[in-house]
Amino acid sequence: MLSYIVKRFGMGVLTIWFIATATFVAMHLVPGNPLAQEKAVNPVIRANLEKQYGLDKPVTTQYIIYITNMLHGDFGISYTQENRFVKDIISEHFPVSAELGLLSLFFATLGGVLFGAITALSRNRWPDHLIMVFVILGVSVPNFVFAALGQLLILKLNGWTGTTILPIAGWDGFGSMLMPSLVLGLSTMAYLTRLMRATMLEVAGTDYIRTARAKGLSTTRIFLSHQLRNAIMPVITVLGPAIAIITTGGFVVESVFTIPGLGRYFVQAVQQLDYTVIMGTTVFFGAFLVLMVIVADILYGFVDPRIRVEAGR
Amino acid sequence: MSVGRAETFDKAVDFATQTIQLSLDDEPRNLNSIKAVDQISIFFIEHVMEGLLRQDERGRIVGGVAERWEIDDRHARFWLRHNAKWSDGKPVTAKDFVFGWRSGVDPANASEYASIMYSVKNAEAINAGKLPVTALGINAIDDYTLEVELEKPTGYFAYLMNFQIFYPVREDFYRAQNGRYFADIKNMIFNGPFKLTEWVHAASFRMEKNETYWNRDQVKLNVINIPYVTNDNLARFNLFKDGKTALEDGMRGIGKEQVTSAVNNRMRIRAYSDGSIWYTEMNHRKERITSNKNLRKAMQAVLDSQEIVNKVIGIPGYIPAYSLFPVWLQGVHKKFRQEYPAQPPVLDVELAKRYMQQAKQELGMETLPPLALLCDDKENAIREAVYFQSLFKRTLGLEIRVDIQTFKQRLEKMQYGEFDMILAGWGPDYNDPMTFADLFASWNENNHGRYNNPEYDAALRQALGTSDPQLRMGAFGKAQQILIDDAAVLPQYERVVSYVQNPKLRGVAFKQTGAVMVLTYARVVE
Numbered sequence: 009m010l011s012y013i014v015k016r017f018g019m020g021v022l023t024i025w026f027i028a029t030a031t032f033v034a035m036h037l038v039p040g041n042p043l044a045q046e047k048a049v050n051p052v053i054r055a056n057l058e059k060q061y062g063l064d065k066p067v068t069t070q071y072i073i074y075i076t077n078m079l080h081g082d083f084g085i086s087y088t089q090e091n092r093f094v095k096d097i098i099s100e101h102f103p104v105s106a107e108l109g110l111l112s113l114f115f116a117t118l119g120g121v122l123f124g125a126i127t128a129l130s131r132n133r134w135p136d137h138l139i140m141v142f143v144i145l146g147v148s149v150p151n152f153v154f155a156a157l158g159q160l161l162i163l164k165l166n167g168w169t170g171t172t173i174l175p176i177a178g179w180d181g182f183g184s185m186l187m188p189s190l191v192l193g194l195s196t197m198a199y200l201t202r203l204m205r206a207t208m209l210e211v212a213g214t215d216y217i218r219t220a221r222a223k224g225l226s227t228t229r230i231f232l233s234h235q236l237r238n239a240i241m242p243v244i245t246v247l248g249p250a251i252a253i254i255t256t257g258g259f260v261v262e263s264v265f266t267i268p269g270l271g272r273y274f275v276q277a278v279q280q281l282d283y284t285v286i287m288g289t290t291v292f293f294g295a296f297l298v299l300m301v302i303v304a305d306i307l308y309g310f311v312d313p314r315i316r317v318e319a320g321r
Numbered sequence: 322m323s324v325g326r327a328e329t330f331d332k333a334v335d336f337a338t339q340t341i342q343l344s345l346d347d348e349p350r351n352l353n354s355i356k357a358v359d360q361i362s363i364f365f366i367e368h369v370m371e372g373l374l375r376q377d378e379r380g381r382i383v384g385g386v387a388e389r390w391e392i393d394d395r396h397a398r399f400w401l402r403h404n405a406k407w408s409d410g411k412p413v414t415a416k417d418f419v420f421g422w423r424s425g426v427d428p429a430n431a432s433e434y435a436s437i438m439y440s441v442k443n444a445e446a447i448n449a450g451k452l453p454v455t456a457l458g459i460n461a462i463d464d465y466t467l468e469v470e471l472e473k474p475t476g477y478f479a480y481l482m483n484f485q486i487f488y489p490v491r492e493d494f495y496r497a498q499n500g501r502y503f504a505d506i507k508n509m510i511f512n513g514p515f516k517l518t519e520w521v522h523a524a525s526f527r528m529e530k531n532e533t534y535w536n537r538d539q540v541k542l543n544v545i546n547i548p549y550v551t552n553d554n555l556a557r558f559n560l561f562k563d564g565k566t567a568l569e570d571g572m573r574g575i576g577k578e579q580v581t582s583a584v585n586n587r588m589r590i591r592a593y594s595d596g597s598i599w600y601t602e603m604n605h606r607k608e609r610i611t612s613n614k615n616l617r618k619a620m621q622a623v624l625d626s627q628e629i630v631n632k633v634i635g636i637p638g639y640i641p642a643y644s645l646f647p648v649w650l651q652g653v654h655k656k657f658r659q660e661y662p663a664q665p666p667v668l669d670v671e672l673a674k675r676y677m678q679q680a681k682q683e684l685g686m687e688t689l690p691p692l693a694l695l696c697d698d699k700e701n702a703i704r705e706a707v708y709f710q711s712l713f714k715r716t717l718g719l720e721i722r723v724d725i726q727t728f729k730q731r732l733e734k735m736q737y738g739e740f741d742m743i744l745a746g747w748g749p750d751y752n753d754p755m756t757f758a759d760l761f762a763s764w765n766e767n768n769h770g771r772y773n774n775p776e777y778d779a780a781l782r783q784a785l786g787t788s789d790p791q792l793r794m795g796a797f798g799k800a801q802q803i804l805i806d807d808a809a810v811l812p813q814y815e816r817v818v819s820y821v822q823n824p825k826l827r828g829v830a831f832k833q834t835g836a837v838m839v840l841t842y843a844r845v846v847e
Contacts, residue, residue, distance in 0.1 A: 040729030041736075045358060048736065048766040049433050052449045056431035090351040091504035092522070100522055156555060163559050176563050177549055177556055179524065266344070266551040266560075268524035276552075281729045 013306065020298040027294035028078060028287070032071055035286055042087045042281040061087065074287065083288035088280050094288035097273055102255075102292070104179065105262070105269035109255025111185055112193030116250075119197040121243065124204020125236070131209065139201065146198025154191045155264040162187060177266040188265040192258050196250055200243055207239040241312060248304025252297040333567040334825045334845045339542050341826055341845060342565060344549035344557045346572040348523050352503040354488040355425045358433050360572075360837065366485045367836035368528060368545075370513040373399050373418065373467070374482035378830040378842045380752070382479050386413050386489065386512070387467075392478050394788050397469040406533040407491060408511040415461035417489035423454040424495070425486045434486045437750060440475040474788040477753035483835055484751065514540045514841045523550050541828070541844035554579070561821060562586065568829065570820030570838070576700075577635060583821050592638040592817045596833025598647050598757065599746040601694075601709075601811040604738055604770045610684055611692065611741045611770075617808035619676035621666050623716040629813050633708045634701065638817035644801050645757050647749075647815045649833055653790045657754055661798035663805065670716050677717050691720035695740035697731050702744050705813070735769040743769065746816070749834050754797040755784060756834075761809060772810075777803045 043057050058064045062073065077084065083094035123143075127136040162176045175184045211217060212235060220230050259271035270289065277285035334341050349362035357366055375385040384390075387399040405413040426435050426448045439445045442458025458470030471478070481487055490502075491510060498508045506520050514534050519527035526547040530540050549560055554571050558579045561569035569575060573595070575583070583590050601624075603611045610616060626641035640648060644663030652660040681689065694709060696702040706723040713719040726734060734740055747767075749756040759765055762781050763773040777800055784796035804810055818837075822829065825846050830839040 038730075040733045042729070044729060044732040044736070045433065046732070047358075047433075048732075048769075050436055050766050052428075052445075053431070053433060053435055056428045056435075056448075057433065060431040088350055089348055089522075090356060091353070091501065097522075159556065159559055163563055166563055172563075176559055176565070177551070180548075263551045263553040264556045266549040266553075266556060268522065268550065272523065272552075279728060 013302075016302045016305065020295075020302055023298050024291065024295050028075065028291050029071075031287055031290045032074065035281075035283060036067060038281065040281050042283050078287075078291065083291075084284040086277075086285050087282040088276070088285070094284050097285065098270065098288060098292050101268060101270040101273060104267060105258060105271060106255045108185065108189055108192060108258055108262070108267060108269060109251065112189035112191075112258075113196065113247075113251060113254055114193075115190055116193035116196035116200060116254075117243075117247065119193070120200025121204055121240070123197075123201040124239075125208060125231070127201065127205045128208030128212070128239075129231070143198040143201050146194045147202070150260075151191055151195060152260040152264070154194055155188070155261050158187045158191045159264055177264070179265075179267045184265070188258075188261050188267060192254060192261045196254060200246070203242055203246065204239060207242050208235060211235050211238045237311075241308070244304060244307055244311060248300040248307075249297060252293070252300040255296075333561075333564050333823050336825065336845045336847045338544065339845055340544040340546060341542060341567040341823075341840075341843070342546045342548065343568060344551070344560055344566045345526070345547055346550070346552045346554075346557070348550065352509070352517075354485040354503075355421065355430060355432050355490065357485050363485055364836045364838065365517060365526075365528075366488070367483075368513060368515045368840065369509075369511045369517050369531070370485070370488045371405075371534075372482045372484070372488045373401075374479055376483055376832055376835070376839075378828070378839070380830075380832045382483070385482070386418075387482075390479070390482075392788070394474040395471050397471065397478055399467040399469070401465040401467065402535060403465060404535040405512060406535065407494075408516055408531055408533050410533060411491075412464070413489055413512050414464040415467040416464070417491045418467055418487075419459050419461050420492040420495070421488055421490035422459050423457050424490055426457060427454050432486060434484075437481065437484060438486060440472055440478065440481070442470040442472045444472065473785060476784070476788040476790065476793050477751050477755060478788075480751040480753060480834070485835070515545065524548075525550070540841060542840060545840060558582070567823040567826045568820060568838075569822075570818050574636065574816070574818040575820060580636060580819055588821045589824070590637070590819055591822055592819050593831035593837075594640070594647070594649055594833060595748065595816055595818050595831075595837050596647060596649060597746050597748040597816045598642055598645060599744070599813050599816060600642070600645065601813065602743045602745045602770050603772070603808075603810060604741050604743075605772045605809070606738055606770070609738075609741055610680075610686075610689060613680050613684055614807060615676045615680035615683060616689070617811075619673045619680060619717055620713065620719075621808040621811055622669055622673035622676060623712060624666075624811050624813075625668055626665075626813050629705065629708065633705055634814065636817075636819055638819060640815040640817065642812035642814050643805075645760070645804055645810060645812060646754050646797065646801055647757070647833075649815075650754050650757075651752055652794050657794060657797065660794060661801060663801055666805065666808075673717060677719075689719060691722040692741040693724050693739075694721050694742045694744070695724045695726065695731060695734055696744040698725050698727055705744055738769065738771065740769075745769070751834050754794070754800075755781075758784070758797055758800050761804065772807075774803060774807060774809070777807075777809075 062070060081095060086092050086094055086097060123139050127139050130136045159176050162174045165173050174187060178184050217230060217234055220234055258269060259275045262269040262271040273285055274289045277289060345361060347361055349365055350359045351357050352362055352365055354366050354370055357363055371385045373385055373387040374382050377383045386401050386405045388402040389400040391398045401415055407413060424430055425432050426438050426444045428448055428450045435448045443452050443456045446452040447454055447457055460468045462468050489512060494510050495502050501508045503509050506517065509517060511531055514531055515528040516531045518529045519525060528545040530543050551557060554576060558569055558575060560566045580590060603617055605612045626643060630639045630641045643665040646657055648656060648658045650657040694706055696706045703725060710721040710723060713721055735743055747757060747760060758781055760767050761772045761777060762768065763778050780796045780800040784793045787793060826843060827846055828843040830842055831837055
């Protein structure tokens with residue numbers, strides 16, 4: 009098991025290096041100058057600026073400097089927020105995104121497992137149909153629509169009652185986190201519901217369930233100790249990457265509900281060609297994703313002993 | 322350090338405490354006055370700092386830190402008031418201006434606006450690293466007298482004194498920050514009407530009245546609270562509707578949908594001019610067919626600015642433009658455009674077709690290749706581009722290929738001349754026609770189409786060579802006519818920003834240069 013974990017981490021580091029290099033190359037291939045502004049500056053000023061950001065050096069030198077600095081945990085200073093270190097941007101805004109992400113993941117998992125189980129147990133009856141309609145909506149409607157609708161709903165509620173039932177935006181206590189995390193978790197919830205339903209049904213047709221039923225076990229007992237435990241496996245698999253995606257990718261939800269998370273930096277940096285922030289956030293996200301996949305794999309081994317045995321060989 | 326919770330009040334305005342609440346669309350890029358370039362930074366800087374001169378609520382130049390001043394062709398002299406203080410109680414002295422200005426042109430600081438200081442003696446040479454910063458033509462005769470030597474006559478020098486790069490910077494404080502000057506709350510010192518007292522990155526800001534400001538009795542608001550930062554226009558408009566913010570201008574005007582929503586909710590829609598002018602820039606490089614004057618004249622003769630404003634933009638208040646120089650610019654006595662009116666071009670499809678015929682002959686082409694129209698990926702620009710496409714096709718049989726690009730990619734193409742036409746705009750840096758006229762000078766970096774007309778350059782040189790208002794405005798009048806006759810650029814409109822405001826908030830001032838919205842004179846009524 010230990011050598012397996014070490015091997016996985018070694019691969020992880022290699023993956024992150026690859027992500028960093030690919031991002032660096034791709035970023036420099038994109039046309040456009042990170043220092044260009046609507047108002048062009050004269051050659052003297054441009055030269056001064058390029059010198060300040062080290063853009064006057066050859067690209068290979070820039071790459072070496074950047075990888076070396078990265079090993080020291082230094083991603084440099086943002087081009088668009090000229091007084092902020094990229095590592096500060098990440099360390100200040102990631103916790104907000106993580107808080108939002110974990111809450112929405114909580115809703116998503118709870119809802120996904122619950123609704124998935126309900127639909128599977130009541131296959132082809134009305135609760136199944138009803139939930140599946142919402143699932144299809146949840147998967148196919150992009151979350152900026154839900155975000156706008158959610159905000160409008162609160163706005164109407166507040167206007168209607170004349171008080172602030174929930175804040176329509178901001179990041180100030182649980183009330184303000186409720187709607188954004190529900191909206192952000194919606195598509196994951198829908199996806200998990202479908203996954204849960206499918207695996208539950210698959211498990212229901214297996215021999216050991218039939219055996220359990222033949223033994224005369226109660227439906228509840230079968231569900232809890234045989235069906236659920238086996239059906240939850242794929243859910244854990246997708247949960248790893250989902251944590252990473254949801255805790256960093258809430259850009260739309262963050263801007264609609266004015267939440268100071270990392271999502272906006274992720275997107276705006278690309279639009280603004282903010283080299284250092286692009287590199288910092290991408291490498292950070294990549295590393296986080298890799299870590300979560302490894303964690304999911306290890307957890308998987310704990311839930312299912314067979315995988316542990318295979319990996320151990 | 323981590324992001325804390327934004328402290329939100331329940332109300333947009335509060336009379337008792339003279340507090341208002343606002344939202345912003347982004348973080349300021351850099352609050353250091355010698356480095357700032359973006360509107361949001363400038364908004365903060367103008368509220369927490371003050372230069373030698375400032376603009377009052379009607380945009381007129383009045384004394385700031387200086388109570389008296391004299392400016393001629395070669396010199397400027399300022400007498401500073403003795404009661405101007407920094408927020409730590411120390412007086413604002415002439416030395417603070419000397420250090421601030423030297424920092425502005427210091428190449429090590431790589432200030433993007435350094436070029437606006439080139440009218441001060443030796444500024445350009447210092448900025449290019451050819452002279453030491455001490456050679457700059459600014460001298461503190463004593464603590465309260467400042468002597469400036471000019472490189473060349475600068476008719477608009479007084480307006481520049483309200484531009485952030487000319488603001489004071491106190492040397493001892495600056496050095497104590499170790500390169501973090503104005504990076505965070507703890508690295509700031511103020512001499513303006515307000516103090517920035519809270520800044521949680523990308524989350525919230527709080528400005529409080531500065532009790533050490535010499536003109537504090539004029540300042541009525543105690544607190545300006547900004548607990549929301551998002552670039553989602555609809556979200557910010559919703560915050561206004563929910564009674565959380567006191568003013569919403571969508572940062573560049575609320576959009577068509579919000580205008581409709583405001584009308585339906587019986588809100589009063591107000592508007593201010595942000596001073597910017599929007600036009601179609603032409604590529605005058607030899608290898609481009611748009612370098613042909615008759616082709617440009619043909620387009621000019623079918624382009625109806627009025628129709629663009631009414632049908633394409635469709636937001637009330639936009640002013641159709643016929644000149645590069647907006648109507649709000651000051652002339653000698655009256656507005657520049659009252660003194661030098663711009664004739665709208667004659668709209669005549671038949672005439673346009675004759676121009677077109679001539680153009681084809683001169684170019685030796687039977688049919689013209691499609692023209693590349695470069696524009697950004699914003700809604701307004703795309704709508705306009707599509708309109709041009711159908712207009713020129715219908716009237717002139719001219720094909721337009723619309724080239725939509727994201728911000729940085731568009732800038733790249735503009736810089737390298739990869740276009741025939743661009744939908745572009747320009748916001749002024751100071752209240753003088755030069756801030757626009759300069760754009761089409763053959764030597765200007767922002768002259769993307771490389772328009773090069775010796776007569777035009779000569780008119781500009783004339784305006785640059787004197788500070789006599791009559792001569793200068795006359796030269797701009799000439800320049801204006803040359804651009805129209807040459808169809809060098811096709812103006813479309815002057816932007817007007819629509820906004821909604823809480824009726825209890827009064828006295829918000831708007832101007833066209835620097836910080837567009839000024840809250841220094843604002844107050845909350847009962």
